[in-house]
Amino acid sequence: MHRRLVIVAAAAAVGLASGCGDGGSGPAAPAPSAARRITVTSSAFSEGGTIPRRYTCDGEDVSPPLDMSGVPGSAAELVVLAEDPDAPHGTFVHWLMWGIDPHDNHWAAGQVPKGATQGRNGFKKDAYGGPCPPQGKPHRYVFSVYATDRTLALSSDATADDVKRALTGHTTASGTLTGRYGR
Template sequence: MTTDTFSLSSSATPSGSVVAAAQLAPELDGSSTSPDLTWGGAPEGTRSFAVTCYDPDAPTGSGFWHWVAWDIPADATALPLGVERDAEDIAQAVNDFGRRGYDGPNPPAGAPHRYMFTVHALPVASLGVDPDAPHVQARFAIFSQQLDSASFTATYQVAPEA
C-alpha cells in the first residue's frame, strides 16, 4: 500500500538531485556520510521504521545495497546527517561493500546510477533480525511486512575517460 501522505526528504541530497559530495564514497573524495532524512505522514499502526538505500543500476544483476537500517522507533521522524556505523539506537546491516552502516556511491564510469532512499513503515517494534545476518534477511522482513513506504531518488555519474 502506498499513500500520498507518507513522504521522505533530505536537505543534504534532495530528491532528483546529484548525490552530495559528502555522501559519496572516499574513492570519489567523499566521506560516506549518510544524508539527513526526514519523513512524515506514516500510516496508522506504524510501530517502527526501516531505511534503505539501493542502486538498481549497479552492474551486478541484482543492484547494490548501500544501506539497510531498521528498528528505528515509531516516534522518530528523522535521521540526522552522518548516522554512526555503530549507532546503538538502531540496527544496521553489513552493506554490499562489506561494512556496517551507510556507504556512498562509487559507481563505475559510464551512465548515471540512481540511488533510491526509502523509509519503510513497519507494524512491529522490532524486526527481530540479527544485524550480523546477511542484509537479505532484514530486507525480506522489511519488504514482506511494510505498511507503506516513501522514497526519493538522487543520481551520480562518473564520467567515462575520453
C-alpha cells in the same frame, strides 16, 4: 475465459508493482497502498537530483540528512534500505538499517538513529557506504523507508534479503527518495 485472463493479468500487475520477478537480487519488499505513503526528503538533494559529493565515496562518505513525514502513528519501527539498481552486477546495497523508532523521523548527515541496527552493505561493512559508481553514466540511488506493524525479529548479521523477507506482510507504509551520482 475472459474473466480468468483479467484475474491473471491483475495478479501479474500486482507482482510487477511489488517488484516480484524483476530479475533483481532477492525478494522485493512489498509496497503498501498509495494511501499509506511516507514522504522521504533530504535537505542535501531533491527527488531525482544529484547527490552531493560529501555523501559519496569521493567525499566524506557520510549518510545524507533524511526527513520522513506520513509515518503511521501505529508503526512499530522504521527500516531503511539504500540501493543502487544500476550497479553492473545487480542491485547493490549501500545502507541497511532497522529497529528505528518511528517517532525519530529527522536525521542529520552522518547520524544513525539511537537504537537502530545497521546491517551489512555491499561493501561488507555494517554502516552507510555512499555512492561509488564506475566511470560513465550516473547511477540512481534509492533510499527506501518502510514502516512496520511489528518489531522485526532480525539478527545483527541480517542481509537485505533477510530484511525484505521480514517486511513481507508487515509493511504498513513506505516511501522513497531517489538521487543520482556519476563520475
